[in-house]
Amino acid sequence: MRVTMRIRRFNPEKDQKPYWADYTLDQVEPNDRVLELLHRVKWEQDGTLSFRRSCAHGVCGSDGMRINGVNRLACKVLVNALDSGDHVKIQIEPMLGLHVIKDLIVDMEPFFEHYRSVMPYFVNDDPLPEDGRERLQSPANRAQFDDTTKCILCACCTTSCPSFWANGDYVGPAAIVQAHRFIYDSRDNAAAERLKVLREPDGVWRCRTIFNCTSACPREIEVTRAIAEVKAAMRRGVKHPDPE
Amino acid sequence: MATLVTTVTETLRYRGKIGQWSWVLHRVTGLGTVLFLVLHIIDTSWAAFYPDLYAEAIAEYQSPLFTLGEFALIACVVYHAFNGLRVTLLDYKPEWWAYQQRAAAIVFGATTIVLIPTFGFMLSHVADFYGEDPDLVSVGDIIETQSQFVIGFVAIIAAALILSALYGLVSRSRSGFVLPGRLEAAMWLFMRLSGVLILPLVFGHLGMMHVIQGVFDITGGGIEVVGTDIVNDSGKAVEFVGARWDMLVAGVAIWRVYDALLLALVVIHGFNGLRTVINDYALQPLINRALNWAVVFGAIALIVLGTAALLEGVDETAYDIAVDINETTASAAY
Ligand code: HEM
Ligand code: HEM
Ligand code: SF4
Ligand code: SF4
Ligand code: FES
Numbered sequence: 001m002r003v004t005m006r007i008r009r010f011n012p013e014k015d016q017k018p019y020w021a022d023y024t025l026d027q028v029e030p031n032d033r034v035l036e037l038l039h040r041v042k043w044e045q046d047g048t049l050s051f052r053r054s055c056a057h058g059v060c061g062s063d064g065m066r067i068n069g070v071n072r073l074a075c076k077v078l079v080n081a082l083d084s085g086d087h088v089k090i091q092i093e094p095m096l097g098l099h100v101i102k103d104l105i106v107d108m109e110p111f112f113e114h115y116r117s118v119m120p121y122f123v124n125d126d127p128l129p130e131d132g133r134e135r136l137q138s139p140a141n142r143a144q145f146d147d148t149t150k151c152i153l154c155a156c157c158t159t160s161c162p163s164f165w166a167n168g169d170y171v172g173p174a175a176i177v178q179a180h181r182f183i184y185d186s187r188d189n190a191a192a193e194r195l196k197v198l199r200e201p202d203g204v205w206r207c208r209t210i211f212n213c214t215s216a217c218p219r220e221i222e223v224t225r226a227i228a229e230v231k232a233a234m235r236r237g238v239k240h241p242d243p244e
Numbered sequence: 245m246a247t248l249v250t251t252v253t254e255t256l257r258y259r260g261k262i263g264q265w266s267w268v269l270h271r272v273t274g275l276g277t278v279l280f281l282v283l284h285i286i287d288t289s290w291a292a293f294y295p296d297l298y299a300e301a302i303a304e305y306q307s308p309l310f311t312l313g314e315f316a317l318i319a320c321v322v323y324h325a326f327n328g329l330r331v332t333l334l335d336y337k338p339e340w341w342a343y344q345q346r347a348a349a350i351v352f353g354a355t356t357i358v359l360i361p362t363f364g365f366m367l368s369h370v371a372d373f374y375g376e377d378p379d380l381v382s383v384g385d386i387i388e389t390q391s392q393f394v395i396g397f398v399a400i401i402a403a404a405l406i407l408s409a410l411y412g413l414v415s416r417s418r419s420g421f422v423l424p425g426r427l428e429a430a431m432w433l434f435m436r437l438s439g440v441l442i443l444p445l446v447f448g449h450l451g452m453m454h455v456i457q458g459v460f461d462i463t464g465g466g467i468e469v470v471g472t473d474i475v476n477d478s479g480k481a482v483e484f485v486g487a488r489w490d491m492l493v494a495g496v497a498i499w500r501v502y503d504a505l506l507l508a509l510v511v512i513h514g515f516n517g518l519r520t521v522i523n524d525y526a527l528q529p530l531i532n533r534a535l536n537w538a539v540v541f542g543a544i545a546l547i548v549l550g551t552a553a554l555l556e557g558v559d560e561t562a563y564d565i566a567v568d569i570n571e572t573t574a575s576a577a578y
Contacts, residue, residue: 069259096254160258162267166251166524199425201523205432209331211263211344228338234429 001086003028003079005041007049008093009103018100021046030080034067034090038074051104058218061154065104066093071156071216095159097168111155114171117197118179123190140241141186148181148226150219157213157223163206170206171198173213173223180226183233186240195234204231248525262348270327271521273320278514280317283393285507285546289553291485300381302481304389305459307381311370315363318454321446322358326351328439335436362455369458378460400538408534420523420532431516438513445506471499486558500554507550515543 003025010018023041035053042049053063056075063074068082068091082090098106129135151174158164158172179198183191198204204227213223255268290298304310330347334340340347411417423431453459457470465479474487488499522535 066258069257096250096258160260162251162255162258162264163524165254166248167527196425199429201422201425201428203425205428206524208267209263209334210260210267211341212258212260214341215261215263222341224334224344225338225341228335228341231335231432232338235433 001028001030001079001088002026003037004087004089005037006089006091007041007103009049010100011048011102028079028088030084031078033075034077034079034082034092035063035074037079037090038092050102059152061152064095064154064156064159064218066095067091071095071160073154073156073218076218095155097159097161097165098155106155106159108155110168111158111172111174112153114158114175115153115178117171118175118182118194119190119197120175120178120182122182122185123188123193125189135187137185137187138242144186144240145181145184147221148177148184150221151177151181152219153178154218156216156218157221160212160216161207162210162212163208167202167206169202171203173207173227176204176207176227176230177221177223180230183230183238184240186242191233191238195230198230199234204234207231251525262345266327266330266348266351270324270331273324274514274517275521276320277317277324278518280313281510281514282542282546283390285511285550286393288485289549291482291558292553292556295480295482295558298485299481300389302459302462303381304386306373306378306463307383307386309383309386311459314454314459315366318362318366318450319355319359321450322362323351323355325439325443325446326354329443332436332439365455366458369454369460373458373460400542401534404534404538404541405531408530408537411533412530417533418529420527420529421536435513435516438509442506442509442513445502446510448502449506482558489554489557500557504551504554507554508547511543511546511550515539515546 005023005025007021007023008018009015009021023045025037025040025044028037035056038049038051038053042051051063051065051074053075054060055062058073058076061073064071065074066072067074067077074092079088079090082088092104094100094104094106098108098111101107124135153174155174157177158174161170161173164170164172176198179194182188183194207224207227209224209228211224213227214221214225217223255264258264287298287301290301305314327348330344330351334344334347452470453462457464457467461467461470462481462484463479465476467476468474469476469484469487469491472487472491474491476483476487489497489503491497491499519536519539522532522539526532526535
């Protein structure tokens with residue numbers, strides 16, 4: 001099949017403003033991934049096309065971009081999931097809400113700043129258990145935050161959120177997902193401090209329950225649910241199924 | 245950090261699912277209703293304070309332009325109410341998130357189901373009205389009266405901007421208007437609680453004013469006023485309001501209590517909603533502060549005005565003046 005790639009290009013050293021450029025590729029297989037098509041454009045037609053990628057297997061979270069209007073990982077989307085037929089058009093642009101450095105590469109620093117603001121690490125200064133090895137946890141308590149451990153920080157969710165587009169100070173769904181992972185961990189002791197950060201006006205209250213983040217997450221994390229659970233933790237505290 | 249324009253255009257371009265459109269509609273319908281509410285509370289206060297103006301306002305409500313607006317308003321309130329329930333439900337039952345798309349579709353369906361018979365009743369009121377070959381207020385007159393509101397809003401916002409600029413100079417503050425986190429949490433809760441309370445109140449109010457009787461029956465002479473056992477002898481709008489506010493059940497003026505509840509809940513809910521929208525898009529500190537001040541001032545002013553009208557009521561003199569003035573203007577005009 002033939003594919004026309006319509007890509008949003010921008011080189012701050014040369015261009016006044018971003019523009020659309022078309023690249024036509026032949027002999028594309030329906031089960032090619034969009035990342036492979038981007039490679040072909042870069043390797044066969046225009047070496048200046050810039051984008052991030054690393055693992056190419058949906059693990060590192062570096063190739064989040066807007067593909068046919070929706071945020072996804074280029075390495076996880078097959079052409080046949082977008083369209084079928086002899087001639088397919090695919091539109092690709094950078095994620096919105098973060099500053100574009102070049103072509104599809106955005107400045108992730110504000111995103112990581114929000115990530116760091118929720119203390120995304122395990123906090124527990126209690127003495128180690130008797131055997132000095134492991135802080136044990138019941139399966140039910142572990143299950144409480146299982147979903148939010150899957151996040152790969154690709155920013156697909158945060159940059160799909162109209163609240164974040166409007167106001168980059170909103171911590172955004174990814175940071176809340178990360179906070180959820182620790183707030184609901186029965187072994188962690190810093191839930192109160194994280195909730196304090198998220199209770200601020202730029203915290204969870206900016207979420208309007210739009211669900212764009214949930215549909216965008218390539219890891220199928222139930223993002224909006226996690227956000228609602230964090231809001232619930234603010235109202236009635238964190239409860240774990242089993243006593244520790 | 246996209247600009248306001250990009251945010252709006254990209255919201256339309258981003259291919260979010262039904263949840264995104266539910267949110268856009270929730271916002272638009274909420275804002276539309278707030279706009280109406282501001283005019284409505286000011287108008288209604290005239291029934292107590294400027295009966296002649298009230299008669300004119302109701303005459304404008306009965307003009308074709310406002311009839312169109314009335315249909316839109318009803319659609320806005322019904323959709324917003326049902327979607328508000330959906331949002332509240334998902335806030336309290338996060339584990340139901342998987343049904344959110346279906347819930348959004350149900351909201352659209354339920355809105356349609358409620359609107360069809362409602363519009364049917366409203367259309368029959370409209371048909372009755374036009375069957376009697378009524379006198380209509382001209383579009384020119386409507387623009388003239390309503391433009392005064394626009395001037396008023398612009399003046400308030402301009403005043404707020406000037407005050408905010410002065411405040412900025414004196415305090416050297418670089419931040420907008422920020423509620424402490426705890427208050428923000430309280431308002432979040434209030435939005436849900438008040439929404440659930442407003443729903444029956446506003447549906448009841450709209451039921452009385454649009455289904456059981458129509459906007460046109462407010463000036464219906466010889467008709468028993470909805471929710472009362474009092475007949476509107478003169479067919480004057482102020483008598484309609486007076487009848488409702490003076491209707492006593494076991495010594496309690498039930499419709500005044502009802503209106504007071506509706507007034508307080510809806511104004512705080514609507515204006516807090518306005519505040520969240522402002523804080524999403526108006527980030528420049530000077531402007532943010534000014535608009536927030538205008539919102540706080542506006543909400544307080546409307547509650548004071550509405551309460552004053554409810555306390556004052558429509559007394560005999562006001563009613564007589566209205567009859568007089570209407571007769572003189574009527575004979576002068578026609
Ligand atoms: C075109 C549609 C509407 C009509 C014709 C209408 C009619 C009236 C009338 C005649 C009154 C006078 C008091 C009474 O009879 O109880 C009133 C009061 C009131 N209405 Fe409406 N109404 C409409 C829509 C709404 C909506 C959508 C809301 C809520 C958002 C609302 C909120 C109120 C409040 C708060 C009062 C009390 C005002 C005060 O205390 O001064 N109305 N309305
Ligand atoms: C009839 C029952 C109502 C219910 C159940 C309801 C529910 C809600 C809820 C839950 C929200 C919060 C949405 C969020 O934070 O994501 C909201 C927002 C809002 N409501 Fe209502 N509401 C009702 C009536 C009204 C009325 C009568 C008005 C107008 C006076 C109004 C104006 C607004 C506005 C302007 C917002 C802000 C929208 C936004 O942030 O996008 N609501 N409503
Ligand atoms: S659910 Fe909340 S965080 Fe997710 S896209 Fe919507 S507003 Fe943004
Ligand atoms: S929650 Fe999902 S979409 Fe958001 S950063 Fe993590 S993996 Fe990416
Ligand atoms: S390249 Fe690593 S997730 Fe796509």
